[in-house]
Amino acid sequence: MDFAFLSSTMVTLIRAVPTTLVLFSxxxxxxxxxxxxxxxxxxxxxxxxxxxxxxxxxxxRGSPLLIQMFLVxxxxxxxxxxRYSFLxxxxxxxxxxxxxxxxxxxxxxxxxxxxxxxxAVPAKEIxxxxxxxxxxxxxxxxxxxxxxxxxxxxxxxxxIVLMMKSTALASLVTVWEVTGVAQRLISQTYRTMxxxxxxALIYLVLNFIILxxxxxxxxxxxxxxxxxxxxxxx
Amino acid sequence: xAAWELLGLGAxxxxxxxxxxxxxxxxxxxxALAIGAVAGAAIAAAKLSGSVILRxxxxxxxxxxxxxxxxxxxxxxxxxxxxxxxxxxxxxxxxGFLGLPSFAAGALAVGIISGAYQxxxxxxxxxxxxRGELEAAMAIGMSRRLRLRRIIVPQVLRFxxxxxxxxxxxxxxxxxxxxxxxxxxLMRASQIASGSTRQYFLFYIVGGALYLILTSLSDRVFxxxxxxxxxxxxxxxxxxx
Numbered sequence: 001m002d003f004a005f006l007s008s009t010m011v012t013l014i015r016a017v018p019t020t021l022v023l024f025s026x027x028x029x030x031x032x033x034x035x036x037x038x039x040x041x042x043x044x045x046x047x048x049x050x051x052x053x054x055x056x057x058x059x060x061r062g063s064p065l066l067i068q069m070f071l072v073x074x075x076x077x078x079x080x081x082x083r084y085s086f087l088x089x090x091x092x093x094x095x096x097x098x099x100x101x102x103x104x105x106x107x108x109x110x111x112x113x114x115x116x117x118x119x120a121v122p123a124k125e126i127x128x129x130x131x132x133x134x135x136x137x138x139x140x141x142x143x144x145x146x147x148x149x150x151x152x153x154x155x156x157x158x159x160i161v162l163m164m165k166s167t168a169l170a171s172l173v174t175v176w177e178v179t180g181v182a183q184r185l186i187s188q189t190y191r192t193m194x195x196x197x198x199x200a201l202i203y204l205v206l207n208f209i210i211l212x213x214x215x216x217x218x219x220x221x222x223x224x225x226x227x228x229x230x231x232x233x234x
Numbered sequence: 235x236a237a238w239e240l241l242g243l244g245a246x247x248x249x250x251x252x253x254x255x256x257x258x259x260x261x262x263x264x265x266a267l268a269i270g271a272v273a274g275a276a277i278a279a280a281k282l283s284g285s286v287i288l289r290x291x292x293x294x295x296x297x298x299x300x301x302x303x304x305x306x307x308x309x310x311x312x313x314x315x316x317x318x319x320x321x322x323x324x325x326x327x328x329x330g331f332l333g334l335p336s337f338a339a340g341a342l343a344v345g346i347i348s349g350a351y352q353x354x355x356x357x358x359x360x361x362x363x364x365r366g367e368l369e370a371a372m373a374i375g376m377s378r379r380l381r382l383r384r385i386i387v388p389q390v391l392r393f394x395x396x397x398x399x400x401x402x403x404x405x406x407x408x409x410x411x412x413x414x415x416x417x418x419x420l421m422r423a424s425q426i427a428s429g430s431t432r433q434y435f436l437f438y439i440v441g442g443a444l445y446l447i448l449t450s451l452s453d454r455v456f457x458x459x460x461x462x463x464x465x466x467x468x469x470x471x472x473x474x475x
Contacts, residue, residue: 063445064410067421067438074428075435161301168303172414179306192314200302207301 002194009185009198013178017202020177023095023167027102028160034103035110042115053111060108066169069101073173098170106163113159117152118144150221157214161207178202237436248427248437255423256444262341262409262419267402269345274352281357292353299350304343304408311343312336312415340412340419348405355397359390392463399456403449410445420444 042053060068076082076091090096121144129143171180182199186192243249281292299307315334323332363386371381413422424441428434 058450059442059446062449063442064407064421066410066413067424067442067445070425071435071438071442075438078433078435165301165303168305169411171305179303179309182306183309186309186313190313190317192310192317196306196310196314199306200298203303203306204298204301 005189005191006194006198009195010201012185013181013195013198013202016176016178016181017206019095019175020164020167020206023098023102023170023175023177024164026099027106027167028163030099030103031106031110031163034107035114038107038111039114039118042111043118057108057111060105061112065101065105065166066172068105069098069169069173072101072104073097094174095170098167098173098175102163102166102170105166106159109159109162110156113152113155114148116155117148117150120151121147146221150218153214153218153221157211157218160210160214164203164207164210237433240431240433240436241440248423248431251427252420252423252437252440252444255418255420256448258337258417259406259409259419259421259445260448262337262344262412262417263402263406265337265341266344266348266405266409267398269342270348270352270401270405273346273349274356277349277353278356278360281353282360296350296353299347304347305411305414307347308340308343308411308414311346312339315339315342336412336415336417340409340415340417344405344408344412347408348401351401351404352398355394355401356390358397359393360386362393363389395456395460395463399453399460402452402456406445406448406452 038053038056041049042057044050072091073094076097082088082091091100125143125147126139129139134142167177168179170177171183174180176184178199182195185195189195239246241247241249241252277292277295280288281296283289312334316332316339319332319334320330323330367385367389368381371385376384409419410421412419413425416422418426420441424437428437431437
């Protein structure tokens, strides 16, 4: 093992980690907000709105993210309406296209996860809330959303890890994040295994941190299920 | 040129090209699923075994190949496989670069990834076998091999069908990444067609639609398979499905 090469590779790759994190956090944030909207449409009860949400989920979950990303990156610029609009300075940037397609794609998966969470809310709790006069937004905010989110959390953690891996595709639309830099190093040095090990280590550490954070969140949201808070016992 | 002419099956159309590429996508995915089934079964067996070393190996395999981007694994197999092959060639007295064929590299890479997911599916399916059945088989004196063949494998396969359906869908979408090795599957074909006609939007929409057709058709196939496999079970024993 050539440790000098490994450490210089590691340093080069770590310089690309901020780009990966920006892609990841922006797409999770935008995708999460979009997913809330789609979930609301999906469970709205209106056949047109829920039909639209179903179609959205079908399209974005049924086709590969790469083709969606290329559609945004290469396809949108084909239209004069977009090229001459105020949006063009943004949509011309590869990183904006990457975040846009990552967010659109994860919204489809996340909406299904949120819907699963809502279905797990016991009907009795909703009836009880209604019987004390809660309705509309108050019912969602106090009863449905907290219970649904807790139920959706394990599946949502999996989705977030998948998104971290999906940011690698941004390298194919010329965003230099970790995988893109690793590919460049491989084609420059032909030392595939060493570069792979360094890049893999970075992703495994990032995913480990994400999973730990999600476990912590899950733990702190299930306080009512634990008999005593550990702090109170001592 | 009108869109229908570009997409037609004639000499000027790209329709036949895209359809052949869709078949290549299916072939890559099917090969990958087969490779993954072998790898997955071995890893599931390792994770379920009594040996600590085997369990650790299984755990490392599933953690690494589910935690690292698919694209990176494809680069590892494609570039790493080619340099490995060149090294073997040099040892045998051939000087020069030997490239791993892109179909083999792609199917192997997607297969290794799907193996990690299939291992978890098989492990879950094994745990779904009622313990009483295994004990009953032992009680009437079935040997290890006979138990595996008569009790474990048939039931694992049955319980694994829904999970395998999900893995197939994942692999179908991962196979789009094999386009980076230059293999002309559906993704690469859409890239070539859109690049040569400058109709990016049209061809990526059509490529995406073909993927949607593949995913929804395979969804049906797996649903039918699940129904057929569960013919002998009453609705209550399989959780009301």
